[in-house]
Amino acid sequence: MKYDSGQLLFACDLSGTFVFAIEGAMAGVIANLDIFGVLVLSFATALAGGLIRDVLIGASPPQSIRDWRYSATAFLGGAVVIFLYQFIQRIPLTVVLAFDAAGLSLFAIAGTTKALTFEINPFIAALMGTITGVGGGTIRDLLLARIPGVLRADIYATAALAGSAVMIVCRRLGLSPAVSGVLGALVCFTLRMVSVWRHWNLPKVSGL
Amino acid sequence: MKYDSGQLLFACDLSGTFVFAIEGAMAGVIANLDIFGVLVLSFATALAGGLIRDVLIGASPPQSIRDWRYSATAFLGGAVVIFLYQFIQRIPLTVVLAFDAAGLSLFAIAGTTKALTFEINPFIAALMGTITGVGGGTIRDLLLARIPGVLRADIYATAALAGSAVMIVCRRLGLSPAVSGVLGALVCFTLRMVSVWRHWNLPKVSGL
Amino acid sequence: MKYDSGQLLFACDLSGTFVFAIEGAMAGVIANLDIFGVLVLSFATALAGGLIRDVLIGASPPQSIRDWRYSATAFLGGAVVIFLYQFIQRIPLTVVLAFDAAGLSLFAIAGTTKALTFEINPFIAALMGTITGVGGGTIRDLLLARIPGVLRADIYATAALAGSAVMIVCRRLGLSPAVSGVLGALVCFTLRMVSVWRHWNLPKVSGL
Secondary structure, eight states: OOOOOOHHHHHHHHHHHHHHHHHHHHHHHHHHHHHHHHHHHHHHHHHHHHHHHHHHTOSSSHHHHHHHHHHHHHHHHHHHHHHHHHHHTTTOOHHHHHHHHHHHHHHHHHHHHHHHHHHOOOHHHHHHHHHHHHHHHHHHHTTTTOOOHHHSSSSSSHHHHHHHHHHHHHHHHHHHHHHHHHHHHHHHHHHHHHHHHHHHOBBBGOOO | OOHHHHHHHHHHHHHHHHHHHHHHHHHHHHHHHHHHHHHHHHHHHHHHHHHHHHHHTHHHHTTHHHHHHHHHHHHHHHHHHHHHHHHHSSSSSSHHOOOOOOHHHHHHHHHHHHHHHOOHHHEEEHHHHHHHHHHHHHHHHHHHHOHHHHSSSSTHHHHHHHHHHHHHHHHHTTOOOHHHHHHHHHHHHHHHHHHHHHHHHBBGGOOO | OOOOOHHHHHHHHHHHHHHHHHHHHHHHTTTTTHHHHHHHHHHHHHHHHHHHHHHHHSSSSHHHHHHHHHHHHHHHHHHHHHHHHHHTSSSOHHHHHHHHHHHHHHHHHHHHHHHTTTTTTTTHHHHHHHHHHHHHHHHHHTTTTTOHHHHHTSSHHHHHHHHHHHHHHHHTTTHHHHHHHHHHHHHHHHHHHHHHHHHHOBBBGGGG
16 A cells, blocks of 8 residues: 555644644633634634644645635534533543643644745754644633743643654654654654653753 | 726725724723824734735735735724824714624625635635634734633624625525625624624533 | 845844844743743744744745744844843843844844835835834733733834834935935934933823
8 A cells, every 4th residue: 555645644634633623622611711712712723833834834825724624623623622521521631631742743743744845944844843733722822811831831842842853853864754753753742741740841041 | 887896895895994993093092002002003903804814815915015005094093093082982882883893794704705716715715704804803902911802702703704604605696796795794794783782692611 | 345235134134133032032031931931932032023024025935934044043042041141131221222222223124125125015114114123022922921012112113113214215315225224223223212211102192
């Protein structure tokens, strides 16, 4: 069977979109928003990272505007929360964190890969992967008038950046895009989960 | 006389821009900003919705950057508030709400129409119309470090989405763009005003 | 020696980027963020103004995405703060204000010049210069969930707008781009510093 990198990436992207849509919608329910507000947050959380990346790398119009399956997936995630909220809120925190870390990894790898396709410098491509991963949550926090988690939270964006960098280094070393992507995603996921489990944090400047 | 859809749209767009510029400037005065801050809010409220839409659908550079009449209209709205604040603040709330609903309807229809022109999928085109309508007020609220009204407020974005959807359905049913636009705008305007009058709200997830 | 306007602009742009990166990182340290958060703020403050301008004028992908030296400069500014915080916090406020005013002037002139190169209307080009100058600080304030200084603070964006306008008028009067740029920057810098020294403020609408 022939391996199709594009389809794999697309599957990653939609899976990440779905996970982040559910998280955004949950934040909306917790903030006591009405149904429309919940859907706005599920769209913003699921799609903003990719939208910002596409605008920055010059992929115009952005993929999630051209392809209705992105909006449909974001909508589906919001609808799942609206109709199954009682079930979803009982999911244990560890599972939620694992899904979130998976979404972050998928988005970081998909974003970096896409930036490389657009012939963006590898250093900046890793930043674009990171923005893809953390952009949605940042917009969600801004809409809720909170300081974005990415500025405060332990090792989150750092994990996305590390995963993106590992992927780029692996490709430079001659590994295939698929293998490099899987390794990058594993690094991002593992780093994120271990940092939560071990309560790792980045140092503050005052502590240096 | 020959009917010119482009000119009609342009007139709608500038009227909406003027109404939203006045609203933005009023928010600035109420937040006790200086004159420049008031003008920034009038520009942001009047132009941000269209700017975001144009960036998303790939209309580059955005219309309000290419055409100085948009900035001039936004500036005029701000100047009207600065010089005539005493009069404007006496306008009854119902009239303000009606003008706002009219601006929302004009922007929703103009935004949806433009997205369709750029061959955006109809489902997403309706979302683009909604963003055009609510984007300015959302940026205004973000600048004032408030949770955007679109996440909380009764039936507002919902009205824009409904109007956009009605317009698209009408065009699919074979009605002319002009008639479809008028019907969509009427639906948006009526839904918004009736929801204010009747204190309609969307349900919350906890109440489902 | 042949004068090269492009290189001069590039030097201005990188100098402004460095100054703003340091300011952004300092804001991050003061807000008690971890190292990654500090770097995010240095990138956002240094690059957002130019990114927004480039997206708006249709320079796609934006210069700071295409050219790694922008990110590297922003990173350098952040790293300087992280490693030399003890020294930087002892810099007297007047010096900080002077550097900030210099960065504002450089960005306003560079932004206006670039917008003119993209054949943007002069009135809007001056606005683009202003956005280049104040955009980074605005995004920084939004990320920290504060009302942006540009809406409140004395004569800041006004100075950027005045400098941009002076540059455009000088070019219209037939002065060379270089001379016009220097005059515009001087106006912006002087207006900003004098307004700080004299505690000048723009009037509020209630006081008109």
